Amino acid sequence: MKLTVIALALAATTFAANAQTTIITEERAPAVVVQPDTQTTVTTKEPSGILGTESKTTTTTTGSGALGDCSSKTVRKEGLTGDKTVSKTTCD
Numbered sequence: 001m002k003l004t005v006i007a008l009a010l011a012a013t014t015f016a017a018n019a020q021t022t023i024i025t026e027e028r029a030p031a032v033v034v035q036p037d038t039q040t041t042v043t044t045k046e047p048s049g050i051l052g053t054e055s056k057t058t059t060t061t062t063g064s065g066a067l068g069d070c071s072s073k074t075v076r077k078e079g080l081t082g083d084k085t086v087s088k089t090t091c092d
Contacts, residue, residue: 039063054079 041061048054055078062071070091077084 049079 039061040063041059043057043059045055045057048056057076057078059074059076060071061073063069070089072087072089074085074087
């Protein structure tokens with residue numbers, strides 16, 4: 001009887017030693033994807049007036065930002081009579 005109990009105990013420990021544990025992990029994509037703001041700026045400078053004494057600088061900026069898709073245009077005229085700057089911004 002003792003021999004049977006010892007044999008069963010050894011068999012049980014042998015089976016327990018061979019048991020395997022499986023760990024399943026799941027990786028999910030982030031819920032929010034943050035994309036950087038994209039902007040494009042173009043600046044042109046044109047001489048004008050008699051003998052190039054005046055100049056016109058135009059700066060145009062387009063892209064997306066905190067307010068949505070926006071475009072901005074600034075025109076600056078410099079000359080002998082003074083300077084003038086006009087800006088216009090449009091957002092969708």
